[in-house]
Amino acid sequence: MTQTVTVRVPAKVNVQLAVGGARPDGFHDLANVFLAVGLYDEVTVTPADELRITCAGPDAAEVPLDRTNLAARAAIELGRRHGIDPAVHIHIAKDIPVAGGMAGGSADGAGALVACDALWGTDASRDELLGICADLGSDVPFSLVGGAALGVGRGEQLRALEVGGTFHWVFAMAARGLSTPAVFREFDRMNEGLRVPEPVASQELLDALAKGDAGALARAVSNDLQPAALSLFPELADTLAAGRAAGALAALVSGSGPTTAFLAADAESAGAVAEALRASGTCRSVRTTESPAPGATVL
Template sequence: MTSLARPRMIHARAPGKLNVFLKVGALLDDGYHDVATAYQAVSLYEDIRAYPADDFSVAFSGSIDTSGLALDGSNLAIKAAQLLARVSGYRGGVRLEVDKSVPVAGGMGGGSADAAATLLACDTLWGTDLGREELISLAAQLGADVPFALMGGTAVGTGRGDQLSPALAKGQFHWVLVLADFGMSTPTVYSELDRHRERHALDIYPAERVPSVDAPVLHALRAGDPAMLAEVMHNDLQAPALHLESRLGQVLELGEENGALAGMVSGSGPTVAFLAPDADGALDLQVALSAARHRVIRATGPVHGARIISD
């Protein structure tokens, strides 16, 4: 594509995610853990508009408080653009404008969605045309959740979460999400999980080195049955997250008292995700939780991964 033919702006959109199942393996020698997770992309989106520029910059807007986000090279969206430029040999830059809807530090992969949408937008804007498979390979270098934000839908993630296998999912699941007014550090929650396992070593099974997603989880997703999924939802990070922030336990109790089939801390928290039986049940639950002065939004899943939007 010649410079004369290049578009002046590209709009890409990528979804946030929920981990409807997350099992964390034993602490490895390199200080990391392997995981086994069932991802579901949900209808909260990050919208990225990419404009030609000589250098790299990012700005944020939207319904989410973005005042604490980095605007320099440590930002994941800028890292994604710089990685693509480096790999493709592109010599220019990009100005990124991000309209955020996914909670910041909420365990829903908002930064990963930014990175995925940036890769797709810049690949189109710059005419580098790397293709989806190579973009997924680059995404894996940026973070465990970035490849899934490109893929979307429902998938099983293993290794660090970036080794993806699409999973069949029927129908639509209705989620009610309670957003916290604070964030939680993923490394801190993982460290607390290691301490939790040490404290309760006599009471719980040792963690597997190579965890896997339980078969009933995949059966529930394939059946599109929310009641079945509610029985098998699980997150190894929930106990340490609750230990660090007891307020999350109160939110879980409130949701389950008001009609949720099940509730779970999303990822490393602090967003709490409730599975509702249907759209009406989700609306009733949203009303009840809002009346208790929580910030609540509804979402559905699964939805598509990152894609180009025609403005």
């Protein structure tokens, strides 16, 4: 048996997040176009006397180190299915923003799942791994597959999408986090009494991804949760305005926020947008990267 396995998992940005009305089970139907971006967490799993989690990196203090952590839940569920005691030490090296709308927690769940599968030699099928991911959370399956995908249902049913080039991104981290359930509750409050249309993927957006056309992608990006995120965190509007003023082709809240995402024409433009955002005083930190990025990968 291997003694240690490390898996690298990417962050994501939602270039389209179309949200339907609340379902009887409390979830929402989504048309969610995910794009994996080159910011990564690394999840390392080592045999131990009992299940324990450690975490290091930016905002590590905010990561739960108990069995509510998706990485712990992934190990427990894979172990349960294969009759294995999940006695492992899971170490998360964080580089994806915490509570930032970039699926860092989901990435850690997918990373721990792939790492435990390799460590234990369970040889779980891809379908089994994706099924466990879907049980863990709506964003977890995409963290496993990476690249680009359309997620429907509550976002967990994935169809891989073609990407015809490299897209350049700038991400601005906010001074505090936002709770995804709180943002969905605000979305429901803001849409109370209104007819919320069925979520449908934008063909214009899918075509722009397939062509690798940043200008066309910029015209097509959308996030139905953005008004709710801005309602709960109004200062994000200043960050979005600063990025637009600096020449970003598109500016949007990433997922449920509060990280804001800026699409740039090329690496040079991304650098200029990042510099302007750092100087604007509207965000805590800024990162530049590219997409698409691979999904969970054993290092």
